[in-house]
Amino acid sequence: MSLIAKDLEYARDDRALFTGLNFTINAGEVLQIEGPNGSGKTTLLRILCGLINADGGEIYWSDQDIQKDRYDYSNNASYIGHHDGLKGDCTPLENLALSHALSSSKENFSAHEALEKVGMGGFEHQLCRTLSAGQRRRVAIARLLNSPAKLWILDEPFTAIDQAGISNLESIITEHAHADGMVILTSHHQVNLPEINFSTLVLGQTTNTQHY
Amino acid sequence: MNAFTALLKRDLLLAYRNRGELANPMLFFIIVVSLFPLAVSPDPSILEGMAAGVIWVAALLSTLLSIERIFRSDFDDGTLEQILLCPQPLPILMLAKVSAHWLVTGLPLIIVTPLLALLLHLPEGTLGILMLTLLLGTPVLSLVGAIGVALTVGLRRGGMLLTLLILPLYTPVLIFGANAVQAATMGLDVTGQIYLMSGLLVLSLTLAPLAIGSALRVSVS
Amino acid sequence: MLQWLHKLASPKIFYNLASRLIPWFGWSTLLLLVYGLYGGLIEAPADYQQGDSFRIMYIHVPAAWMSMFIYLVIAFHSAVFLIWKITISDILARVSALIGASFTFIALVTGCLWGKPMWGTYWIWDARLTSELLLLFIYLGYMGLGSAIEDRRVAARACALLAIVCVVIIPIIHYSVIWWNTLHQGSSVSVMNKSAIDTSMLIPLLVMAIAFKLFYVLVVLMRARTELLFQERKTNWVRKLIQEK
Numbered sequence: 001m002s003l004i005a006k007d008l009e010y011a012r013d014d015r016a017l018f019t020g021l022n023f024t025i026n027a028g029e030v031l032q033i034e035g036p037n038g039s040g041k042t043t044l045l046r047i048l049c050g051l052i053n054a055d056g057g058e059i060y061w062s063d064q065d066i067q068k069d070r071y072d073y074s075n076n077a078s079y080i081g082h083h084d085g086l087k088g089d090c091t092p093l094e095n096l097a098l099s100h101a102l103s104s105s106k107e108n109f110s111a112h113e114a115l116e117k118v119g120m121g122g123f124e125h126q127l128c129r130t131l132s133a134g135q136r137r138r139v140a141i142a143r144l145l146n147s148p149a150k151l152w153i154l155d156e157p158f159t160a161i162d163q164a165g166i167s168n169l170e171s172i173i174t175e176h177a178h179a180d181g182m183v184i185l186t187s188h189h190q191v192n193l194p195e196i197n198f199s200t201l202v203l204g205q206t207t208n209t210q211h212y
Numbered sequence: 213m214n215a216f217t218a219l220l221k222r223d224l225l226l227a228y229r230n231r232g233e234l235a236n237p238m239l240f241f242i243i244v245v246s247l248f249p250l251a252v253s254p255d256p257s258i259l260e261g262m263a264a265g266v267i268w269v270a271a272l273l274s275t276l277l278s279i280e281r282i283f284r285s286d287f288d289d290g291t292l293e294q295i296l297l298c299p300q301p302l303p304i305l306m307l308a309k310v311s312a313h314w315l316v317t318g319l320p321l322i323i324v325t326p327l328l329a330l331l332l333h334l335p336e337g338t339l340g341i342l343m344l345t346l347l348l349g350t351p352v353l354s355l356v357g358a359i360g361v362a363l364t365v366g367l368r369r370g371g372m373l374l375t376l377l378i379l380p381l382y383t384p385v386l387i388f389g390a391n392a393v394q395a396a397t398m399g400l401d402v403t404g405q406i407y408l409m410s411g412l413l414v415l416s417l418t419l420a421p422l423a424i425g426s427a428l429r430v431s432v433s
Numbered sequence: 434m435l436q437w438l439h440k441l442a443s444p445k446i447f448y449n450l451a452s453r454l455i456p457w458f459g460w461s462t463l464l465l466l467v468y469g470l471y472g473g474l475i476e477a478p479a480d481y482q483q484g485d486s487f488r489i490m491y492i493h494v495p496a497a498w499m500s501m502f503i504y505l506v507i508a509f510h511s512a513v514f515l516i517w518k519i520t521i522s523d524i525l526a527r528v529s530a531l532i533g534a535s536f537t538f539i540a541l542v543t544g545c546l547w548g549k550p551m552w553g554t555y556w557i558w559d560a561r562l563t564s565e566l567l568l569l570f571i572y573l574g575y576m577g578l579g580s581a582i583e584d585r586r587v588a589a590r591a592c593a594l595l596a597i598v599c600v601v602i603i604p605i606i607h608y609s610v611i612w613w614n615t616l617h618q619g620s621s622v623s624v625m626n627k628s629a630i631d632t633s634m635l636i637p638l639l640v641m642a643i644a645f646k647l648f649y650v651l652v653v654l655m656r657a658r659t660e661l662l663f664q665e666r667k668t669n670w671v672r673k674l675i676q677e678k
Contacts, residue, residue: 074299083290101218102298380570384609
């Protein structure tokens with residue numbers, strides 16, 4: 001199982017965010033994408049999960065082009081963007097139940113276990129809009145644990161999370177990688193993942209980043 | 213099918229939790245209709261002639277106002293991305309979204325129609341036809357409207373544009389719907405209109421979910 | 434054939450071809466316009482019922498035909514763009530919209546002007562004019578959507594999708610309007626009495642129709658060329674072109 005990006009290319013307005021971008025992630029690996037603001041980190045993540053079409057290049061999941069075989073890929077990839085993807089007027093449990101109904105029947109952890117793991121046990125029945133931003137972020141992480149996804153694509157997962165939450169998320173990521181999962185993430189925070197196969201990809205070096 | 217019911221249930225639950233807003237499209241519908249006697253004339257013989265048309269136009273405007281919200285909150289909180297990325301056939305999920313919208317906003321319109329028919333002196337015996345055409349027509353309005361919303365949901369100020377996009381597309385429903393009632397008033401046979409409206413409903417039920425899904429994929433990128 | 438088409442779809446080849454074709458289309462449009470207008474406005478005999486006012490037909494009818502025809506062209510190119518992702522098709526569809534809307538507008542205005550001597554009023558909710566009016570709204574919506582979306586790629590796909598949705602609905606609108614019209618004013622005089630048209634009147638009309646089509650192709654080529662240069666301004670062939678000038 002692997003995710004391969006081949007010659008990815010994307011331009012915003014007239015400026016190439018990246019061209020000829022190549023990388024591979026195998027089971028058990030974590031990739032951090034770095035770069036200054038406006039260098040295209042979020043765009044790259046959205047291309048990787050299939051929300052945006054790249055201007056050029058292909059993405060292969062287990063040797064299948066994700067544009068052609070969406071089903072297998074969407075079963076195996078899970079994305080957390082800038083927004084948590086939670087309904088404010090639903091409880092964490094209800095939110096997880098919907099995501100679970102939308103994905104296939106398998107799961108890594110049950111909803112209760114997942115919420116327990118991210119330290120949100122006891123908040124199962126509280127409406128999400130009454131939770132703090134950090135707590136909602138944790139519920140979003142619980143959604144990943146509750147899904148069968150092997151590949152996690154996380155855009156700034158550490159935002160708004162407190163110190164204890166950060167180390168909790170780091171251990172969750174480590175555990176996921178040890179279970180042959182893969183993670184692609186962006187973060188301004190220095191990620192501390194000593195025990196796993198960790199690499200970084202820096203955007204915005206070869207391209208002109210002066211104006212945005 | 214599991215995903216369809218789950219999404220439908222969620223949207224109905226959300227509507228129930230915001231039940232304060234639930235009455236708004238219906239109130240709008242009633243208010244617009246009750247403006248006409250004030251603006252035109254309270255004379256029953258005049259109202260009688262335009263009752264069907266007024267009720268249909270009001271239903272159309274009310275749908276237009278409420279349809280805009282069908283994807284708005286999902287877009288804002290990121291759940292729309294999750295829906296687009298999930299391994300389920302998108303048209304089925306879109307059908308669930310539109311069904312929920314219709315149950316929450318379209319169906320109440322039909323339920324209050326007898327009251328409005330009374331206010332506008334709709335001729336005796338045509339209320340059934342009016343409600344039947346609304347039952348066949350309002351789902352079409354929701355389905356076609358959702359295409360427009362899906363195309364404009366990513367825009368900051370899409371409101372006026374949405375009106376321009378979908379109102380012209382609503383004309384066939386309006387024509388057949390209002391006309392069926394007028395024909396019934398004159399004692400004519402309306403089977404033709406009812407069949408045509410059923411045809412429109414079937415056509416939009418099959419094609420619109422596909423278009424809504426593709427439009428959302430374009431908008432959320 | 435397919436290979437040839439694909440080659441044509443390359444921006445550079447399209448640009449060169451368009452540049453070479455533009456003068457041809459320009460002159461033939463001018464020639465046919467002059468001939469058609471002369472035939473229609475001067476040579477053709479006055480109508481026994483309508484007198485000289487029928488002559489507005491030589492603008493109105495071809496413009497109305499074009500308004501529908503161009504929408505079909507837009508829908509066709511939209512489908513090609515969505516299926517094969519050919520950029521030229523997107524450009525052709527998008528630049529056609531303004532021309533289509535203009536023809537629709539012309540058809541409406543001339544229709545109203547013609548209506549005054551015919552019906553004694555500018556507007557009587559005639560079926561054809563009503564459906565032209567709705568078509569104008571659809572054109573405006575299509576153009577509005579294109580200009581409201583900032584990202585060019587998103588705008589292209591959104592417009593293409595809208596065009597295809599509308600092309601399914603337009604015939605329904607058209608026939609429902611006609612049906613509605615026959616119910617409400619079945620006795621009104623139709624401006625176009627197809628069977629009664631004389632050959633001496635018909636030939637200039639057909640010439641005008643062809644002239645309008647050529648004019649459309651001419652304007653599309655000119656606008657597409659400009660748009661293409663703008664979109665491809667970062668590529669090597671455009672830079673070379675600019676240096677040569």
